[in-house]
Amino acid sequence: MDMNEIKEIFFQECEEQLAELESGLLKLNDGDRDPETVNAVFRAVHSIKGGAGAFGLDDLVSFAHVFETTLDCVRSNRLEPNQDVLKVMLKSADVLADLTNAARDGGSVDEARSRQLIKELEALANGELPQAAAAEPVAKPAPVAAPAPAPAPAPVVNEEGFQPVAFSFDEFEANEPPAVEPSTFEILFRPKSELYAKGNDATLLLRDLSRLGEMSILCDMDELPALGSMNPEAAYFAWKISLKTDKGEDAIRSVFEFAEWDCELEVTLAGDPANAGEELPMQPVPFDLSLLDEEAPATAGASEDEEQAVAQREARDEALSAAATASKVLQMAQTARASAESAKSATPVSAAQAAAQQAASAATPTIRVDLDRVDRLINLVGELVINQAMLSQSVIENDTNGTSSINMGLEELQQLTREIQDSVMAIRAQPVKPVFQRMSRIVREIADMTGKSVRLVTEGENTEVDKTVIDKLAEPLTHMIRNAVDHGLETPEKRVAAGKNPEGTVRLTAKHRSGRIVIELADDGAGINREKVRQKAIDNDLIAADANLSDEEIDNLIFHAGFSTADKISDISGRGVGMDVVKRSIQALGGRINISSKPGQGSVFTMSLPLTLAVLDGMVVTVANQTLVVPLTAIVETLQPEASAIHSFGASQRLISIRNSFCPLVDVGRILNFRAIQANPVEGVALLVESEGGGQRALMVDAIQGQRQVVIKSLEANYTHVPGIAAATILGDGRVALILDVDAIVAASRGHSLKPEMSLAAAG
Amino acid sequence: MASKNTAKKSLKLAPVLDLNEATALHERLLSLKGAPVVIDASAVERIGTLCAQVLMAGARSWEEDRMSFTFAKVSDAFVKTTQLIGVDIAPLMAKEI
Numbered sequence: 001m002d003m004n005e006i007k008e009i010f011f012q013e014c015e016e017q018l019a020e021l022e023s024g025l026l027k028l029n030d031g032d033r034d035p036e037t038v039n040a041v042f043r044a045v046h047s048i049k050g051g052a053g054a055f056g057l058d059d060l061v062s063f064a065h066v067f068e069t070t071l072d073c074v075r076s077n078r079l080e081p082n083q084d085v086l087k088v089m090l091k092s093a094d095v096l097a098d099l100t101n102a103a104r105d106g107g108s109v110d111e112a113r114s115r116q117l118i119k120e121l122e123a124l125a126n127g128e129l130p131q132a133a134a135a136e137p138v139a140k141p142a143p144v145a146a147p148a149p150a151p152a153p154a155p156v157v158n159e160e161g162f163q164p165v166a167f168s169f170d171e172f173e174a175n176e177p178p179a180v181e182p183s184t185f186e187i188l189f190r191p192k193s194e195l196y197a198k199g200n201d202a203t204l205l206l207r208d209l210s211r212l213g214e215m216s217i218l219c220d221m222d223e224l225p226a227l228g229s230m231n232p233e234a235a236y237f238a239w240k241i242s243l244k245t246d247k248g249e250d251a252i253r254s255v256f257e258f259a260e261w262d263c264e265l266e267v268t269l270a271g272d273p274a275n276a277g278e279e280l281p282m283q284p285v286p287f288d289l290s291l292l293d294e295e296a297p298a299t300a301g302a303s304e305d306e307e308q309a310v311a312q313r314e315a316r317d318e319a320l321s322a323a324a325t326a327s328k329v330l331q332m333a334q335t336a337r338a339s340a341e342s343a344k345s346a347t348p349v350s351a352a353q354a355a356a357q358q359a360a361s362a363a364t365p366t367i368r369v370d371l372d373r374v375d376r377l378i379n380l381v382g383e384l385v386i387n388q389a390m391l392s393q394s395v396i397e398n399d400t401n402g403t404s405s406i407n408m409g410l411e412e413l414q415q416l417t418r419e420i421q422d423s424v425m426a427i428r429a430q431p432v433k434p435v436f437q438r439m440s441r442i443v444r445e446i447a448d449m450t451g452k453s454v455r456l457v458t459e460g461e462n463t464e465v466d467k468t469v470i471d472k473l474a475e476p477l478t479h480m481i482r483n484a485v486d487h488g489l490e491t492p493e494k495r496v497a498a499g500k501n502p503e504g505t506v507r508l509t510a511k512h513r514s515g516r517i518v519i520e521l522a523d524d525g526a527g528i529n530r531e532k533v534r535q536k537a538i539d540n541d542l543i544a545a546d547a548n549l550s551d552e553e554i555d556n557l558i559f560h561a562g563f564s565t566a567d568k569i570s571d572i573s574g575r576g577v578g579m580d581v582v583k584r585s586i587q588a589l590g591g592r593i594n595i596s597s598k599p600g601q602g603s604v605f606t607m608s609l610p611l612t613l614a615v616l617d618g619m620v621v622t623v624a625n626q627t628l629v630v631p632l633t634a635i636v637e638t639l640q641p642e643a644s645a646i647h648s649f650g651a652s653q654r655l656i657s658i659r660n661s662f663c664p665l666v667d668v669g670r671i672l673n674f675r676a677i678q679a680n681p682v683e684g685v686a687l688l689v690e691s692e693g694g695g696q697r698a699l700m701v702d703a704i705q706g707q708r709q710v711v712i713k714s715l716e717a718n719y720t721h722v723p724g725i726a727a728a729t730i731l732g733d734g735r736v737a738l739i740l741d742v743d744a745i746v747a748a749s750r751g752h753s754l755k756p757e758m759s760l761a762a763a764g
Numbered sequence: 765m766a767s768k769n770t771a772k773k774s775l776k777l778a779p780v781l782d783l784n785e786a787t788a789l790h791e792r793l794l795s796l797k798g799a800p801v802v803i804d805a806s807a808v809e810r811i812g813t814l815c816a817q818v819l820m821a822g823a824r825s826w827e828e829d830r831m832s833f834t835f836a837k838v839s840d841a842f843v844k845t846t847q848l849i850g851v852d853i854a855p856l857m858a859k860e861i
Contacts, residue, residue: 191813196783202813206848219850224817227797227825232790233783236817239850282850 010051011104012368017044018097022437025093029086038081042071043261048096050258057103060096063114067092070121079124088120094441182213182246188266190220190238193231195262202237208255213245216282242270242282371467374427378614381417381424382711385615388417389708389732418709425466425612432510432519433461435474439481439508446485453492453503454485460510465517466612472589473519473609476582480521480605481506483579488525488603498600500524516633517611522604528597530554555595555603559583588716590726592743618710618739619687620731621701624674627737628701629710629729634742636688636696638704641665641681652678656686656698663688666749667700668740672724689742697746708732712739724748774836776804777811786814793822801826802858806837811845823856834858 024041027034049064070089073079081089095114102109187209191202209215220238230236243252252267253260392410436458447454465473489495489504496502509520530551537543537557549557558579586593591609610616618629619638639658646665647655654665665686669675679700686698710729715722715738726741773796778785793801803819826833836858846853 196814199783201783203811203816203845203849210848217848217850221820221851224821224824226828227790227793227818227821230790230818230821232786232814232818235813236821237813237849 007055009368010055011100013051014048014100014104017048018093018100019434019437020044021093021096022090022440025086025090026440028081029083029090033081035075038071038075042068042075045071045096048100052100052103055103057099059109059114060099060103063092063096063099063118066118066121066125067096070125073125079127085124088117088124090441090444092117092121094444097441182244184242184244184270185249185252186266186268186270187241187243187252188238188264189241189256190264191235191259192262192264193234195259196233196235198262200259200262202235202239205255205259206239206241209241209243209252212247212251212255213243214284215244216242216284218282238264240282369427374424374467378424378428381421382614385417385421385709385711386730386732388413390734393732421615421709425614428467428612428614429464430467430470431462431464432470432473432517435470435477436461436508436510438474439477442478442481443485443506446482450486451491452485452489454489455503455505456481457505457507458509459507463510463512463517464611465510465609466614469517469589469609469612472585476585476607477508477519477521479582480579481508484521484523484525484603484605488523488527490526494526498526512611513608516608519607519609520604521607522602524602527599527601527603528555528558528595530597530599533557552596555597558595559593584721587741588721590712590741614712616710616712616727616729616739617707618729619707620705620710620737621685621687622703622705623672623701624669624679626669626674627705627731627735628668629737629739630687630689630699630701631726631739631742632707634689636690639686639688639698641684641686641698643682646681654678654681656681658688658698663696663698664749665698665700666745668745669700669702671745671748689746697749699740699742699745710737710739772800772802772832774802774804776806777808777842779807779809781808781811781815783812783814786812786818789815790818793818797825798829798831800832800834802832802834802836804837805835805842806839808839808842811842813849816846816849816851820851 021041021044024037024044027037028041045064045068049061049068052060052064067089070079070092074081074085079085095109095117098107098109099114101107189202189205191200195202206217218240220240221236223238224230224236245251249267249269253265256263256265259265388410392414395406395410439458440456443454443456446452484506485504489506490498490500492502495504505524507520507522509522511518511520534543534549534554534557537554537560538545540560542557542560543549559582560580583593586607586609589609591607594606594608595603596606597603616629617632619632619635621628621630641656645657647657647662649655649664655662656665657663665681667678670678679702681700684700684702685704686700688696688698690696710731712727713729715725715728718728722738724741724744725738726744727739728736729739731737775792775796777789781789801822823833833856835853835856838853838857843853
């Protein structure tokens with residue numbers, strides 16, 4: 001594995017850590033005070049920092065370090081994670097994500113923002129209030145992670161007194177702490193077996209420790225069992241160490257940085273430096289440990305050019321530690337799980353939560369697979385399905401008698417293909433969680449820009465959907481969230497005036513509904529100002545001034561191209577991306593979007609998307625000698641209309657009465673311009689469909705050919721978008737059939753707005 | 765005297781005794797049980813904590829069996845590592861007779 005691959009893995013790990021970080025912070029924001037949540041957050045930042053250090057990503061390391069220091073204050077209960085504190089931390093998590101992305105793709109980072117946040121974080125760590133922190137720059141180094149040793153004498157800058165020194169973070173990170181009087185530390189180091197299991201060796205840690213100063217050591221072998229009963233890979237040795245060093249406690253702890261979850265470590269300042277180490281029969285450790293360096297060449301000691309040897313050694317050490325850190329990064333997740341379990345026993349109060357975490361962490365092992373490989377497999381399986389259908393067809397055509405063994409074999413083949421296909425699809429299914437998590441950042445940013453107070457509530461994050469759908473969901477969702485906060489929610493003052501909570505709520509929900517995923521975005525804002533929308537539509541010649549539109553139709557006007565109700569183009573929503581683009585991208589996914597709005601109570605956007613973009617269960621029908629496929633999920637029932645059930649309504653509308661209720665009859669052939677005159681319903685078949693906007697329609701087709709699974713071939717990718725048609729497929733006989741977009745057909749049968757588009761498409 | 769010498773078994777340690785070697789070393793040492801053992805650590809370039817644990821557990825077991833467990837030859841790296849981790853091997857060093 002070369003360095004780039006390791007780096008790539010690091011970045012993948014980073015993504016997971018960042019997600020963990022954000023969800024942890026959000027939990028804290030919701031009042032969760034479980035120490036394990038704080039720990040999880042801390043660990044996420046810590047492991048990003050560790051990995052970044054290994055790859056020399058200095059910006060990332062320095063930011064993560066300050067962040068970590070502040071988080072440590074929370075962890076050690078020196079800082080109360082209130083809303084203000086968490087606001088800073090959430091922003092910091094965003095910057096950390098930016099820095100990670102920048103390190104990965106070479107993008108740019110808002111440096112002023114990260115500098116400001118570093119200041120705010122440091123201020124928090126110093127016990128200052130967030131507001132005060134934002135106002136003035138701080139000139140103090142961040143406090144150390146644990147109670148500091150004897151206060152170090154501040155270096156005198158000049159003889160007149162102390163001068164305020166501008167705090168440079170680089171110096172703090174790059175250099176060792178200012179030289180102080182050497183002090184003696186008592187260190188208790190008891191590794192756990194996990195330490196060795198993860199490829200760490202106490203010997204190497206002790207070696208690094210011995211480099212900090214004069215060290216005496218006592219190995220505690222009390223735990224060591226007899227040879228026959230020992231586990232050679234378990235930890236038995238523990239150490240008491242006395243170390244005289246001028247580097248401070250931080251330096252000591254940093255030696256154990258990557259082992260701290262896998263060992264018991266106590267670092268205390270010895271009471272009397274003079275006597276320390278004398279009470280116990282400690283073995284002094286020789287200062288020259290060069291021979292102990294890994295892969296030390298036999299000549300290392302004999303080398304005349306000491307400096308060069310040292311330099312080489314350091315370079316090698318760095319390389320080794322980089323590689324080691326990379327592998328440690330990989331182990332972090334395990335570490336997190338291990339400590340989740342250990343925390344469980346420590347906090348019986350949150351036993352239930354911990355149990356839940358444990359359950360979550362007991363996830364089955366996973367592997368990372370290149371998406372391209374999965375795509376290739378899916379494509380092949382798609383071809384297999386088509387091929388199998390073709391084979392079935394030709395067997396039926398050539399062997400009318402139907403040899404039973406061939407038919408049985410074919411049936412089995414069909415079942416197997418189906419199973420393979422389902423399994424392959426399951427590989428691509430992913431929870432929508434990552435996209436939802438990304439949204440919380442968007443909400444924070446917009447809330448900040450608009451000065452609104454917003455709370456994002458997400459539900460059903462674990463709803464699974466095809467990876468391609470997830471990837472394409474982020475953009476429209478981002479835009480809709482922006483819109484919801486910018487246009488939907490009122491300012492806190494207006495909300496208070498309207499008797500609402502000054503904090504607005506945006507609710508993002510995902511759920512499965514009849515073979516599709518439905519994503520709902522609801523805000524509790526003012527709702528759509530229909531008067532304004534209507535006026536704007538009239539001004540833009542979208543509708544006639546005297547058009548009689550239902551509320552729903554007015555609401556849907558916002559999906560028209562170039563429609564924006566914002567009085568002035570704001571920085572947030574007025575990016576030239578209107579709701580029409582959102583609608584188009586949802587449609588491109590084979591999805592539908594709907595809006596319902598209640599004045600004063602808010603709006604709900606409902607998106608319904610297919611679970612996968614690869615296959616579809618469809619009913620193959622004939623309309624005007626064309627073969628079409630109707631998605632099975634849309635069909636409620638099929639029926640053969642009788643003449644007595646058909647009723648005329650208005651000039652050209654017809655209704656069909658089904659079990660004492662009337663349902664509009666939609667002639668698919670007519671809508672798609674396949675024929676000029678209406679077909680006789682009695683000669684065809686009616687497919688009762690449920691449309692997204694609610695209500696049922698009866699789609700008129702000429703005949704039903706059968707029901708089968710079809711492989712979706714995108715029309716957009718291979719041709720162009722055709723209104724009323726969702727996609728195409730290749731049938732068993734090699735012919736291309738179009739897959740019907742049922743909602744578009746229903747909408748076209750109802751309104752006039754899609755007509756021009758429809759005829760255009762038909763003409764094209 | 766001669767018979768005692770022939771009964772003595774010797775074990776030459778590998779140059780690298782890292783974490784992966786601990787189990788192998790453990791097995792080899794177990795197979796030598798019941799007889800005095802002389803360990804040759806002259807080739808050791810690196811020894812990790814796990815292998816040190818195995819060796820020390822061996823020393824104890826041999827001591828319980830009242831058998832001798834000695835280090836005949838040791839490399840500089842071996843000595844320094846044991847010093848570093850606070851394991852005193854001086855009592856186990858073979859005495860020149």
